[in-house]
Amino acid sequence: MQDIVIIGAGGFGREVKTIIDAVNKVKKTYNFIGYYDDGIEKGTLINNFPVLGNLQDLNAIDKEISVLLGVGDPTTKSKIVTFLSNEKINFPTLIHPLVQISNDEVTISNGCIICGGTIITCNIKIGSFVTLNLMCTVGHDSIIDNFSSFMPSVNISGEVHIQEKVYVGTGAKIINQLTIGTGTIVGAGAVVSKSLPDYCTAVGIPAKPIKFHNHD
Numbered sequence: 001m002q003d004i005v006i007i008g009a010g011g012f013g014r015e016v017k018t019i020i021d022a023v024n025k026v027k028k029t030y031n032f033i034g035y036y037d038d039g040i041e042k043g044t045l046i047n048n049f050p051v052l053g054n055l056q057d058l059n060a061i062d063k064e065i066s067v068l069l070g071v072g073d074p075t076t077k078s079k080i081v082t083f084l085s086n087e088k089i090n091f092p093t094l095i096h097p098l099v100q101i102s103n104d105e106v107t108i109s110n111g112c113i114i115c116g117g118t119i120i121t122c123n124i125k126i127g128s129f130v131t132l133n134l135m136c137t138v139g140h141d142s143i144i145d146n147f148s149s150f151m152p153s154v155n156i157s158g159e160v161h162i163q164e165k166v167y168v169g170t171g172a173k174i175i176n177q178l179t180i181g182t183g184t185i186v187g188a189g190a191v192v193s194k195s196l197p198d199y200c201t202a203v204g205i206p207a208k209p210i211k212f213h214n215h216d
Contacts, residue, residue: 001031002092004066007055007080009035009046013070016113017047019096020068026097030066059086066092068113069129074147074165074183075215077129081111081147091129109146127164139176151188163198172207183215 004020006013013035020030034052044051052058058067067089069077081091091111095101099114104122108114111128117135120126124138127146132138136150139158148166156162157176166180169188174180179195186192187203196202200209 001028002066003064004030004032004068004092005034005036005052005058006032006068006070007036007058008070009037009040009044009051010070012072013037014047015115016068016070016094017049019094019113019115022097022116023094035070055080055083058089059084061086061088064088064090066090068092068094069111069131070113072131072133072149072151072167074149074167077131077149078147078165081129115152121158133170145182183213 006016020032023029034050035046036053036055036058037051038054040051042051042053065088071077093108093110093112095114096116098116100119102122106120106124108126109128112126112130114132115134118132119137121140123141126144129147130144131149133150134152136154138156141159142156144162145164147164148162150168151170153171154168155173157174159177160174161179163180163182165183168186171188172186172190174192178192181196181198183199184196185201186207190203190207191205193206199215200212202209
């Protein structure tokens with residue numbers, strides 16, 4: 001069994017722990033030992049498991065450890081991965097047993113979190129550190145780039161390209177053959193019927209950019 005920890009002891013971090021439990025019920029795979037969180041005091045118990053320290057503590061660890069990102073914000077995920085330079089850290093992909101994935105040309109890179117009820121069809125490429133929350137769907141021939149995050153019940157139609165660090169809110173729908181630009185935020189419940197540029201926030205039905213924001 002792999003020793004594994006979660007970065008982030010908030011709500012989503014605790015949900016990631018439930019995915020570990022679900023995987024272990026099918027096959028004993030992970031030995032969960034606790035959380036790392038910059039905002040919670042070391043030693044605090046979260047559902048009976050300890051906060052083991054902050055990111056600096058994790059970066060200094062002197063043993064092989066698997067790490068999951070219990071964080072939804074794409075930019076935060078990217079900054080965490082850049083900060084963690086310790087070669088003893090590895091980032092597995094965690095997939096709930098109730099996820100449906102086709103065997104037909106689907107690739108999923110390292111560090112992803114895929115929650116229960118999600119359906120991933122065929123000829124799909126998913127980059128590193130992508131989060132697909134509960135009950136998402138990803139249509140044929142779609143590409144999702146690194147660090148993007150999708151909240152529950154997002155529907156991505158076929159031949160969509162989601163670029164890096166995109167955040168899509170709960171229940172949003174993306175029509176087929178569109179591109180969502182790098183760093184863009186799609187509001188909850190939006191219906192995206194036209195491609196969106198980089199670094200905008202888009203809301204509504206149909207979704208339209210309401211503002212553009214700075215980026216690192």
